[in-house]
Amino acid sequence: MVVRREKKSRKMRGSRTMGWGIRGQHRDRGSQGGRQIGMHKEKWSWLIKYGEGWYGKHGFRNPSTKLTSAISLRKLNELLVNGSIKIKETDGKKIVDLNELGYDKLLGGGSINVPVTIKVSKATNRAIQKVKQIGGEVILSPTE
Numbered sequence: 001m002v003v004r005r006e007k008k009s010r011k012m013r014g015s016r017t018m019g020w021g022i023r024g025q026h027r028d029r030g031s032q033g034g035r036q037i038g039m040h041k042e043k044w045s046w047l048i049k050y051g052e053g054w055y056g057k058h059g060f061r062n063p064s065t066k067l068t069s070a071i072s073l074r075k076l077n078e079l080l081v082n083g084s085i086k087i088k089e090t091d092g093k094k095i096v097d098l099n100e101l102g103y104d105k106l107l108g109g110g111s112i113n114v115p116v117t118i119k120v121s122k123a124t125n126r127a128i129q130k131v132k133q134i135g136g137e138v139i140l141s142p143t144e
Contacts, residue, residue, distance in 0.1 A: 071103045073127055074110020081113070093117050099141065106138065 012018040039047050039054065047054055079085045080096070088095045098106060098120040106118060108126030115135035121142050128138045 068104040068122070069102060070105040070107050071098065072107040072109035073112045073130055076106070076118075077110065077112045077114070080116070087116065095119065112136070 039051065076085075076096075076098075080087070085096060085101065088097070094114070094116040096116050096118050098104075098118060104121050106120045106123040106127045108124045108128075108130055111130060112134055116131075117137045117139060118131060119139045119141050121140065123138050123140060131138050
């Protein structure tokens with residue numbers, strides 16, 4: 001039977017070895033040189049250029065770690081003064097919702113000059129005290 005050269009899948013199907021040369025090469029143990037073998041000998045120049053951290057122990061990433069994005073009072077004050085954060089006003093109160101802005105925790109570093117009501121899921125005791133001293137309020141609203 002004649003081999004049809006134009007099929008639906010033209011991936012060297014009629015060429016007996018399909019790009020593998022002698023048929024034993026496809027059965028053999030691979031092409032000897034992906035990223036596993038020969039890095040310390042044959043591919044040393046590639047390793048020097050691109051393979052930083054190739055050898056040695058590198059630790060692991062703990063799957064149960066919860067990443068929190070925190071903001072300090074100092075940074076929050078800068079953003080409020082610059083006008084980067086929009087302040088909502090309801091009933092004469094200035095409200096900043098840090099959960100909507102992508103922050104999970106309010107830290108007590110620095111100080112704040114604007115008396116605002118801050119909605120956030122977590123806050124340190126020091127941050128809550130500093131906001132209350134200036135005449136503001138911290139509302140802890142957990143978000144899941």
